[in-house]
Amino acid sequence: MTASRTTEALACWIATVPRDRTARAAAPAIAGMRDAIGCILAGAGEETPRRVAAAALRWGGGSAHIIGDGRPLPSPWAALVNGTSAHVLDYDDTFGPLSGHATAVLVPAILALGEDIDADGPALLDALVVGLEVLAAVGRGVNPKHYALGWHATSTIGAIGAAGACARLLRLDARATQDALSLAVSMAAGTRMQLGAMAKSVHAGLAAKAGILAATLAAEGVGGAAEALEGPWRFAEMFAGRPAPEGSMAPPGPDAPFAIEADGLAFKAYPTCAATHLSLDALLALRPRFTPGQVASIETDLPLVLSRNLMHPDPHTGMEARFSMEYCLAVAASQGSVGPADFEGAALTRDAVRALMPRIAMRGVPEPEGAPPPQTTVRVRLTDGQVLQETRSIRRGSPGNPMSEAEQEAKFRDCAARILSPARIDAAEAAIAGLATGGAARGLVALLVPG
Template identity: 75%
Template structure:
């Protein structure tokens, strides 16, 4: 018998990995769940998810609820709306093998399908761990070239990972799981041209919706090509322009750490594009050490890898969404006030005079990256009017597994996010419901705590 292809190997792992193995990292999964749900709550009242919810409401209701409003929708539509909310403020985590935002796709898909099917808390966390592993397998096979070509991996690889997570939640056998992954490849789409537009945050929702649909169709016997990742017209060739390295798609062996532990999730300390974060870390460290103000600054220069620089395409933003993809705005705001938070991207905040005066003094340069070499470090140089020159370099951003935020930081972020949608007395209830997932709980009880 011929050796199973990459898609089948991943599908067999998804269907057969022991639940006792994923339970060993349930605490890490709960951390990811908390961060994603906080981001959904923070974004639920934003214009983009509200408009998406209005668009899909015309097709009727269902058993899966929209976080915040409690609007009942069919699971694919609830996943779409909650995914848009998770990503709209760009406060959601990143996952290195994916080169994108993992839980902003996985958690909306898992919550929607889980509420519809009555999934337990341990089942939700198990599905999250499995979905991350699928994203890691596919990401290793096509990145960094896939991302460098301009694909928004949150939308493309995200759809495949969500299909794996949903197949796990539905307890599909390997053959049907293979179909789910194959169907998701047919729904994988989205490019980085949408950075700064409403469509960019919708990408996370579209990937979540694709995962729910792919798994549900596979459960009903809808089939796809048996091999969807390797070979002619398959994902690697079409989306990365080359075959995957040998073994890149392979799931972890019995004694290997799972991706959620071996790689880890990188959480965001600022509600901006991740490409700004190392520069922000460096600038805020300099400001804390020197206590300069915006009026003291003659110039700020930052150098960062070209692949990150390309994401920051709005030097003079006109909206809060564009400002999240503006190095000039983010550094000017941070230099002016010594912090950067959700309120800095709302209403007229981006037009504040002290920030706009400083923005023309900020210069960003992209550094070329050699194939196969680690990305160059990010540096910031601040020249003060009194002649002093301050330099700082960063390679690992705050919130990455190697430079983690504290539990107090995570708790504060969740409270800040959740308070934008829930009454103060309900914020602790929501946090407790998430913490209770590993011990029992369930999707329906969790959603009860996440609606006003």
């Protein structure tokens, strides 16, 4: 594919891929929708989304709503708030081609715009499948270089994927969809310097907002450069410092599986930065073989690009703690589990956890571009001289090591219980499960507030 036609080809695919084909991916799309909504509900009461909501409400009401709260906002601002809620606990899924968080951007955008236009359930799932495909296409073109340079792909590529999903939901033609993608490139921003700060959570909301804004502007005839993804001054060369590999951003062929099917979403077993997860999996596998009092030291080796995310060895807030290998492993070693409550209030200063943290060491292992990342290893040295070791390469919750349906459902219900009553959770779960054959954004969002 020539550099001058990449955006056009992707836009044409977005506008014309048959809905009966995307409907075949309804089951994984429903699973992704459920996980994202659970994360939104779990995060809705956190300080960062509450502050974002206070800012957005200054600009008046609208036809979309803050999930977990119910106050109305214009759809871009509802997406901003709900995207922040989805991402604030770092419990939301990750997506391999993106090197970031997918549904925390796409689902808030799709639900908010869906409320605006009264979209039905099948249209919501269709937009989610299409949005994931756009994230995958752009991600293949710029990663791993884009991520390694320090860009937060959730925010940068996320804006483009959300624009594609929203263009699909609005049923824009190929030319208007091309403009939506181009406009989203102009809104793509956000670096990993914000890891551990409030702004990092807001990145998902900003990308969701950008998607709605780009698609709505395009629907009104606002145009952008015809080619936005490949070539000089375009996304790939500006954001990865090199041309995209030949054909990497091409949409799937008629018989090819979609990214949601071939790559799949990786659901999170722990509400922490994904860079901690393989180390947590390994340590928790060893945990039955020692007690905290027996630990002389804990060491973990992991890919250098991931270790750089974990920049808070002595965290003082829950957000910093999610980006602290020392804290996360100390929690796992001290109690044999890691959950949302471990990042709240007095949990951060527990003596048992703080006593273990100085004994934990993390080493980033460099890896050449294009090579598979090295495995993650944990060694627990005990006071009697024993060394326990465990290695992991596929984290729990990923497509290669999936959580069971029962585990996914339990996570959703645990997250939703922070806001909703059991009866309301039952109704919401049933509504999500029924999206492939009915329902609508307005009815679903109405269930996502206390009854």
